[in-house]
Amino acid sequence: MLSNRRNWLRQMGLGALSISASRLNVFAEKPSPYAFHKLSSGENLIRLRSNENPYGPSPMARVAMNEHVNTSNRYxxxxxxxxIDAIARKNNxxxxxxxLGAGSTEVLDLTSRLAALNKGSFVMSLPTYPFWSAxxxxxxxxxxSVPLTADKKNDLPAMLNAIQPDTxxxxxxxxxxxxGTICKHDELVHFIQEASKKAWVLVDEAYIDFTSEQSLSHLVSENKKLVIARTFSKIYGLAGARVGYAMANPDTIELLSRMQxxxxxxxxxxxxxxxxxSLKDEAFVKQTYTLNQEARSFTIEQMELLHIPCIPSHTNFIYFSLVNHQQDFFAQLKQHNILGTDIYEKQGKWSRITVGTISEMQKLINAIDTAHA
Ligand SMILES: Cc1ncc(COP(=O)(O)O)c(C=O)c1O
Structure with missing residues (x-):
C-alpha cells in the first residue's frame, strides 16, 4: 500500500519536492486503506472493502456519462x-x-480547513471514519477521541463532555x-444544538440513504455552525466519479466556498x-436499497450461524467480532480472492465487511465456513 503511495508520488513528480516531515509521517503511519487494485475483468477480485455500490453506476448515469464525454473539451x-438546483430540491x-465537492472528502477537507483557521482541538468518535482528520x-x-458506547454507537453525551474551550x-x-449504527433523531438534534454553541459541527451522512432516517438538512437554515456532508459514492454508485456536496446555511456555504x-x-x-x-434514477436507488437489505440480512444471519456476532447494521457494511473465530479470517479471504478490511478494535477483534451482491456474500460465507472448505 505504502509503496503504491510512493510510486504515485514519484509518478506525480512529487518525490523530489520537499514535503514536510510531518506529512510524510502521516503517509507512514496511516497508509490509505484504499489500496489500488486493478479492475481488469479477468481478475475476479471480490471487493468488499470500501463500501462501494456493487450494482452502479445507474443505467441513466451511464447514458449521461457517455453523452458528456464528447463535450469534455469545454468548461x-x-x-x-x-x-446544485437538483440537489437543493431533493433536500427541500x-x-x-x-x-459541490470532488466527493464528500472535499467537503470534509474544506470544513476541516475552515475550522483550523483557529488553533486548538477537535472531537471525534473512536472508531469512526478518519480520512479527513490528518x-x-x-x-x-x-x-x-471519544470511545463508542458498548453497543457500538456514537456516545453523544460523552462527545459533548469531551468538548474543550479550544475545540x-x-x-x-x-x-x-x-x-453501521445510527443515533436517534431527537438525541442528534439536541447534540447539534449543544455542540454548535461551542464549535463547528460536521455531520457526515455518507450512508443515510441506506436508512429510513431523516437527514439533518432541516437544521441548516437555523444553525450557521452546522455542515452536512453527502456523497454520490454510495447508494448512487459513483465512487470513482468523485461527486459530493455540503449542505449548510448560505453564510456558511460562503465561508466554505472561499476555501475552494x-x-x-x-x-x-x-x-x-x-x-x-442519478438523482432522476429513483428505480435504481430503490433497487440498490432493497438488494442491499436482502444481502445484508443474509450475511448477518449466516455469519451468526458461524458464531461471528454482528452489530445490527443500517448501512451497506457490517461490523462483526472475530473473537470466536478459530481460523485466520483474513487468510481465508485472501485464499478466496476477497478484499476485506482490517481489525478496527483489537479488543473483541472487530472488523468490517462491505455488503456486495448476494452471490458475492455467498462466496464470503463459503470462504469462512470451514465445513464448506
Ligand atoms: C463515512 C464516509 N464519509 C466519507 C467518505 C468519502 O466518500 P467520497 O467518495 O464521497 O469522498 C467515505 C468513504 O468511504 C465514508 O465512508
Whole structure:
C-alpha cells in the first residue's frame, strides 16, 4: 500500500519536492486503506472493502456519462447550477445552501480547513471514519477521541463532555462507519444544538440513504455552525466519479466556498452529468436499497450461524467480532480472492465487511465456513 503511495508520488513528480516531515509521517503511519487494485475483468477480485455500490453506476448515469464525454473539451458552465438546483430540491432547500465537492472528502477537507483557521482541538468518535482528520492534525490541531458506547454507537453525551474551550470542530458520522449504527433523531438534534454553541459541527451522512432516517438538512437554515456532508459514492454508485456536496446555511456555504479556488468547479463534466442523472434514477436507488437489505440480512444471519456476532447494521457494511473465530479470517479471504478490511478494535477483534451482491456474500460465507472448505 505504502509503496503504491510512493510510486504515485514519484509518478506525480512529487518525490523530489520537499514535503514536510510531518506529512510524510502521516503517509507512514496511516497508509490509505484504499489500496489500488486493478479492475481488469479477468481478475475476479471480490471487493468488499470500501463500501462501494456493487450494482452502479445507474443505467441513466451511464447514458449521461457517455453523452458528456464528447463535450469534455469545454468548461460546461451550465451543468453545475443545474446539479446544485437538483440537489437543493431533493433536500427541500434552495441552491444557496449547497456547495459541490470532488466527493464528500472535499467537503470534509474544506470544513476541516475552515475550522483550523483557529488553533486548538477537535472531537471525534473512536472508531469512526478518519480520512479527513490528518488535515486538522497537520494544521496543528489536537485530536480528542471519544470511545463508542458498548453497543457500538456514537456516545453523544460523552462527545459533548469531551468538548474543550479550544475545540474548533466536532465530527459525527451518522450512520457511523465502521460500525453501521445510527443515533436517534431527537438525541442528534439536541447534540447539534449543544455542540454548535461551542464549535463547528460536521455531520457526515455518507450512508443515510441506506436508512429510513431523516437527514439533518432541516437544521441548516437555523444553525450557521452546522455542515452536512453527502456523497454520490454510495447508494448512487459513483465512487470513482468523485461527486459530493455540503449542505449548510448560505453564510456558511460562503465561508466554505472561499476555501475552494474555483467554488463548485472541482467536478468533471462527465461526473456532474452522472450525478444529475442519478438523482432522476429513483428505480435504481430503490433497487440498490432493497438488494442491499436482502444481502445484508443474509450475511448477518449466516455469519451468526458461524458464531461471528454482528452489530445490527443500517448501512451497506457490517461490523462483526472475530473473537470466536478459530481460523485466520483474513487468510481465508485472501485464499478466496476477497478484499476485506482490517481489525478496527483489537479488543473483541472487530472488523468490517462491505455488503456486495448476494452471490458475492455467498462466496464470503463459503470462504469462512470451514465445513464448506
Ligand atoms: C463515512 C464516509 N464519509 C466519507 C467518505 C468519502 O466518500 P467520497 O467518495 O464521497 O469522498 C467515505 C468513504 O468511504 C465514508 O465512508
Amino acid at each position: 460546461n458552465w451550465d451543468l453545475y447550477p443545474e446539479l 432547500l434552495t441552491p444557496g445552501y449547497i456547495l 488535515t486538522l492534525e497537520n494544521l496543528g490541531l489536537k485530536k480528542i 474548533q470542530l466536532v465530527y459525527l458520522c451518522n450512520p457511523n462507519n465502521p460500525t 479556488s474555483w467554488p463548485n468547479g472541482g467536478i468533471s463534466v462527465v461526473s456532474a452529468a452522472a450525478a444529475l442523472a
